Amino acid sequence: MREIELSDDDVQILNTNKGLRALLSRKPYNIEKAIRYVNYEKKLKKLQVELIRMQHWAIDENERIIVLFEGRDAAGKGGAIRRITERMNPRHLRIVALPQPTEDERSQWYFQRYVMQFPKAGEIVFFDRSWYNRAVVEPVNGFCTKEQHETFMNQVNDFERMIVESGIRLVKMYMSISKREQAKRFEEIKNNPLKQWKMTPVDEKAQELWDVYTEYKNKMFEVTKHGKVKWKIIKANRKTSARVNVINHVLKSIPYDKNKEI
Template structure:
């Protein structure tokens, strides 16, 4: 299929003549006019969305709302990057980002959901989970970190658990970042070759490509079981990071009925 020819418009020329436009164009070689213009448009859109997130947070603080936003997806799907863009302009005193490590020996003896409940928001607070209790739906059974019986118990309880959360007044948003096998391999290669990112690569990541189909099987089971739950998943195509970040923030804003006219 023939690629669509890029035509430079007056708007594009105007964008490239700004400091941000020139920086976006000259920061990478070979120079790409289309990508530079697209990136500046993304940054402008992101800024508007971040202002709305501040308005949402101000509303949540004023109304003593409790909000949980959880991000799931395969390794290197861009969960952390999306959370950073969503939270970087918000008041850090009224939000937390949780990426829990593997459970301690004590936590292993508790009800599975307990360690997550311990991190739930207080009044006026938003908590972002970079992976969540859904570890037990996909990552743990795929990698043998839980038994099949533990997996079955979780799948039987998760809808009721989330029903209790929402009925108690907590607002829950669930986002799944979806990438292709090829894109995951590309991102892993970038991580391995970048000294600033190499720490991100874990033994679980190393096996992710090999276990791709098994991950897919458990992911589909998760969607099937939870489709009758109280909160639906928002599945976001995340091969293009900028698109995914904007889509994720848009979904958060649409999911929470905040006061859009609130002065900030």
């Protein structure tokens, strides 16, 4: 067994209730993971205080904010959104994860149903997947035509320019995981009765279509690098560090009053 050197701070962490719970909650016991998790929870709590401060500022200043999450299936988008929003005022935020479009929506301008979800004054909207479905998921799975995909790619930069110029603050994040990590997470989902509902027919084909997803993802990045709003790529193989990095990026992207009382 590998010897682990513990600092005095590490020992203090393990001697707390949180430290003991983190250590004993999973087998085999892993001291390093337990310490890392307790430190993560401390960071998360501090960051959530800042998110509340940011939200207060947005409400007082009538700001409109969109935070958009993209990434492969099982990349942790939903989990990151939950950690961002769990301490915030639910009356002034919305989480949007749109289902498949209806027949009426299919006959509309593609962006129309997303525009209907845009924030009002003082509101933050989190998109768990967004209009970028048409950049990657739809063409990979045959849910749109080649022409529809090309039209989207020709319009998306102008669409986002109009969003920003209208005064809405737009933050875009892409959560990136490895093929091996995705396979591992799919297996965990399938074996967990509380999570099995997350597995969709699209998810079932994600590993098989990995390289095709990569091709369309790269096309998306190539086209949108000329746009008004840049992507922030979040390395998400480790969920805890990904969540911290996501929140840090949101806070850095919004010029809220960091001294505002809450």
